[in-house]
Amino acid sequence: MLSIQNLKASLKDGTSILKGVNLTVRPGEIHAIMGPNGSGKSSLFKAISGHPLYQIDSGSVTLNGKDILNLDISERANSGLFISMQYPIEIPGVKNIDFLRMALDSKRAYLGLEKIKDSEFNELMDRYTSLLEMDDRYRNRGVNEGFSGGEKKRNEILQMAILNPLVACLDETDSGLDIDALRIVARGINELMTPEKSVILVTHYQRLLDYVKPHFVHVLRHGKIVQSGGPELALQLEEQGYDWIGEV
Amino acid sequence: MDTKQIAYSRFTEIGLPKPRNDDWFFFPNAVLKNILVQPVTESSSESIAKEFDLGVETEKNIAALIPLIQTRKAFVKKIPANEQETGILKARDDFSHTLFHIQKGADVSLEILDNKNEHDFTAERLDFFLEENAQLELFFCNPPQKHNLQFRHIRIVAAANASIKILGVQQNTGCYRQSFDLFLNGEDSTVDFRLLNKLEDDTEAHYHLIIHHNAPHTKSNQLVRQILNGKSHVSYDGAVHVGKDCTEVNSAQLINSILLSEEAKVSIKPVLKIYHDDVECSHGNTCGELDAESLYYLQSRGIDAKKAEDILLQNFAVNTFSELNSSVGSKRILSAITNRA
Numbered sequence: 001m002l003s004i005q006n007l008k009a010s011l012k013d014g015t016s017i018l019k020g021v022n023l024t025v026r027p028g029e030i031h032a033i034m035g036p037n038g039s040g041k042s043s044l045f046k047a048i049s050g051h052p053l054y055q056i057d058s059g060s061v062t063l064n065g066k067d068i069l070n071l072d073i074s075e076r077a078n079s080g081l082f083i084s085m086q087y088p089i090e091i092p093g094v095k096n097i098d099f100l101r102m103a104l105d106s107k108r109a110y111l112g113l114e115k116i117k118d119s120e121f122n123e124l125m126d127r128y129t130s131l132l133e134m135d136d137r138y139r140n141r142g143v144n145e146g147f148s149g150g151e152k153k154r155n156e157i158l159q160m161a162i163l164n165p166l167v168a169c170l171d172e173t174d175s176g177l178d179i180d181a182l183r184i185v186a187r188g189i190n191e192l193m194t195p196e197k198s199v200i201l202v203t204h205y206q207r208l209l210d211y212v213k214p215h216f217v218h219v220l221r222h223g224k225i226v227q228s229g230g231p232e233l234a235l236q237l238e239e240q241g242y243d244w245i246g247e248v
Numbered sequence: 249m250d251t252k253q254i255a256y257s258r259f260t261e262i263g264l265p266k267p268r269n270d271d272w273f274f275f276p277n278a279v280l281k282n283i284l285v286q287p288v289t290e291s292s293s294e295s296i297a298k299e300f301d302l303g304v305e306t307e308k309n310i311a312a313l314i315p316l317i318q319t320r321k322a323f324v325k326k327i328p329a330n331e332q333e334t335g336i337l338k339a340r341d342d343f344s345h346t347l348f349h350i351q352k353g354a355d356v357s358l359e360i361l362d363n364k365n366e367h368d369f370t371a372e373r374l375d376f377f378l379e380e381n382a383q384l385e386l387f388f389c390n391p392p393q394k395h396n397l398q399f400r401h402i403r404i405v406a407a408a409n410a411s412i413k414i415l416g417v418q419q420n421t422g423c424y425r426q427s428f429d430l431f432l433n434g435e436d437s438t439v440d441f442r443l444l445n446k447l448e449d450d451t452e453a454h455y456h457l458i459i460h461h462n463a464p465h466t467k468s469n470q471l472v473r474q475i476l477n478g479k480s481h482v483s484y485d486g487a488v489h490v491g492k493d494c495t496e497v498n499s500a501q502l503i504n505s506i507l508l509s510e511e512a513k514v515s516i517k518p519v520l521k522i523y524h525d526d527v528e529c530s531h532g533n534t535c536g537e538l539d540a541e542s543l544y545y546l547q548s549r550g551i552d553a554k555k556a557e558d559i560l561l562q563n564f565a566v567n568t569f570s571e572l573n574s575s576v577g578s579k580r581i582l583s584a585i586t587n588r589a
């Protein structure tokens with residue numbers, strides 16, 4: 001379970017970005033976070049994952065009861081937190097398949113497990129590349145190197161699948177995906193969902209939520225969650241925008 | 249007069265570099281104080297002088313003269329037309345001079361190994377004369393010796409359609425200065441120069457390079473990267489001269505440095521001398537630390553900070569030699585980088 005309590009965070013220059021976020025995500029739950037551009041959605045994910053630009057001013061973040069704010073970035077990831085980036089970066093020269101394997105072996109080492117065997121890893125790769133309908137280019141090219149916007153997003157989901165996190169935070173995974181890709185990726189997310197895992201989706205559109213059905217929908221505005229509801233809230237936002245929601 | 253004597257009189261004429269000499273600007277000239285330059289009497293390189301112009305009379309670089317003055321015996325080798333040759337160049341003496349005459353269409357790949365002598369001062373000079381369509385690949389990547397002071401001067405003259413490729417990985421050394429005088433004298437001749445410096449401690453590596461575009465349609469590319477730690481210092485003075493009437497010349501220079509410590513230092517001096525309009529020249533120079541977003545991305549996937557750094561450094565190093573056609577040199581260099589990371 002991920003529990004974010006009264007989280008305040010600012011940029012290193014002092015600009016306050018998150019102004020007291022409260023969010024509790026239990027196993028098996030899917031949450032959607034919506035909100036206007038610049039409201040702090042990506043910042044929330046970056047701050048909880050330990051991005052160096054963000055400084056935590058107060059509040060707490062626990063994952064299965066463990067305080068993760070005093071862990072470094074990789075330890076948070078290895079404890080089960082995964083962020084699918086809004087703008088995944090390219091790391092040319094590091095082969096995607098080598099990267100995936102390194103990431104998985106890092107997690108296994110953290111958990112005290114041996115390196116994954118070739119056969120096991122190949123099986124995982126085969127399973128998830130076919131689930132996500134990805135071809136061999138995704139294995140042998142550099143990480144996101146020359147990938148289109150949509151291809152990068154799909155590659156994020158492949159990483160999620162391989163790393164099998166407890167809590168997956170997906171930042172606008174739907175933007176940039178074509179209609180078929182959206183369906184494929186959504187199917188992937190649904191298939192990877194199990195009762196002990198949870199997902200937080202950041203999205204601007206109902207479209208994704210038609211495929212991946214959230215239990216809760218939240219509105220983030222000016223660095224705070226100002227409204228929470230069920231799936232119907234997303235539909236209402238799609239019709240009416242954000243203006244009707246008052247400041248708190 | 250033989251080459252040795254001409255070189256010595258030229259040397260006494262120009263003398264050791266004075267403070268503020270442009271070509272030695274970044275070099276710790278104090279280390280030169282104690283060197284003693286005297287012609288050795290045994291043997292000479294007279295036979296060379298008749299056949300090849302080594303440019304001694306007008307030479308401005310003492311590092312090009314000292315090996316001529318102090319070598320016992322020059323090593324001269326001819327590669328016959330259209331032959332293929334791979335080999336190793338290794339100086340046995342403290343001062344050495346080697347000359348290769350590479351005839352039409354010959355294809356030569358040579359690895360330069362460091363002088364194994366552990367002496368205070370060593371200097372070597374390598375001359376290459378490339379006839380039409382000849383290809384030369386020179387590379388070095390062996391762990392160097394700790395010399396107090398080491399000079400290496402490489403002079404290459406290329407005729408039409410000849411191609412020069414120089415690939416180097418320089419790791420810790422004492423104080424090291426390598427100079428290059430590259431003459432693209434024939435149309436469509438090219439040079440591709442790639443250098444990676446991985447230095448630590450208080451080591452110094454200084455490079456002085458001049459590419460002379462003396463013919464139309466000539467092409468040069470310089471890619472120089474360094475990863476510097478400790479108090480290490482790299483200086484790179486890379487000049488491109490484009491002669492009159494040399495149309496459609498293309499030259500590129502890119503220098504990227506990563507400084508891993510506060511005290512590491514890089515000094516760059518790009519010089520372009522162009523006497524013609526029809527020239528495409530580009531140069532760029534970046535200096536910094538590893539990309540923070542890339543580090544974050546790798547770490548967010550569970551890879552620890554140290555490993556993430558290593559991956560990015562390795563990548564930076566390897567990419568110095570990317571997009572090269574596979575060759576003896578490129579393979580050797582890449583395996584040297586990847587094995588030692």
Ligand SMILES: Nc1ncnc2c1ncn2[C@@H]1O[C@H](COP(=O)(O)OP(=O)(O)OP(=O)(O)O)[C@@H](O)[C@H]1O
Pocket residue numbers: 011017035036037038039040041042043044053086
């Ligand atoms: N590196 C940065 N430097 C300066 N300001 C930043 C930086 N990163 C984020 N911000 C600011 O923080 C605020 C929140 O940005 P954030 O990216 O979290 O918004 P978002 O809700 O994800 O928006 P979008 O829907 O457009 O993705 C914005 O005002 C943004 O300009």
Ligand SMILES: [Mg+2]
Pocket residue numbers: 041042043086171
């Ligand atoms: Mg965002």
